[in-house]
Amino acid sequence: MPPGYHAEFDFELRVCQWAERAWPPGSDRQRPILVARQLGTKHRRWDTIVFECDPDGLRQRARFGEDALDSDLLDVIPHAPAEWTYYRDALPEPGYPWRYVREAIHRAADRDILDTRKRDGRIEIRQKYRYPDWIDRIVAIENKPDLDASAARALAPQLQRDVAMGIADEVWVGTAATGERIEPALLEDFPVEAGILVVDLASGDAEVAWHPRSLNPDRPGTRILERPDGGDHDASAARFEYADSDWKHQKRVEIAERAYERGWRAYVETMRPDCRHFDLGWTQTGPVPTCQAKDRSQTSAECRGACSAFEPEPPVWRASDWPLSGGPGKAIQRVLDRQRRRHRPGLE
């Protein structure tokens, strides 16, 4: 590992930068993409996610604004009718009290993404815009920069779960190039459906070591609850349950909506760029946060107000124009915000 390199967080940002620049590996980009990190379901969170988007759908999605539609809004907006209709006649049975649906309707009206009116004491709704089908494919990448034998053993069951569930269209492992061939034995336990991506930390480029197979998110998935370890004395049966395709579709849209709002640069919101030690190191492919006090890149978990080395920016940095208007912390936030906007397709 190069000097200053620290942990999976740094690697994760580099994979995001590479994906934004070079996805899909080895071929021209046919569709706009959106890159996000640390998103998923209640049970599973992926390190890096690439969304291949339908260009028209993405443009139409932009009409709903920069903020995500949360799960309650997604129970309303995509079902809103073209003509005025009593809301209970228009929307599917929610599976939870209707009063929460009414709250979502009012929130949607406040955001100006749904028409509402009251007729004879009943709330009627009408779509303002049609909610588009804007996600073509979802690619989930699990980052494991240091893929030694024990990391591979620990990762294999997780990949098997991802493949069995099939929420994403493709599942990958991203690992750092070592200059040596990946030992085939390391990959023995990986499902053949999972791709392997090898990232050169010096150049920021990545190569495919193993191509993934496409999964089928339209089919029901299998949630593996328990798996026997397969030892000589383990005769227990695997336990699993099915996840229907509607549930999978709903989760895909929820994840994509959160990605649309956050992108992958939102890490700065949970870090402390207002700390005097916070800095951005520039790699071949873009900025990576670094800590001058620790003399290395820091993780978002350690870069918080509770950090023992945290020191607020001197007020004079913010009050004056030195070195940049608002102080370095604000300037760093502006750089990242600008990049975030520039890379949110459909708003360009």
Ligand code: SF4
């Ligand atoms: S000293 Fe702590 S809070 Fe400040 S930049 Fe470093 S890790 Fe973040």
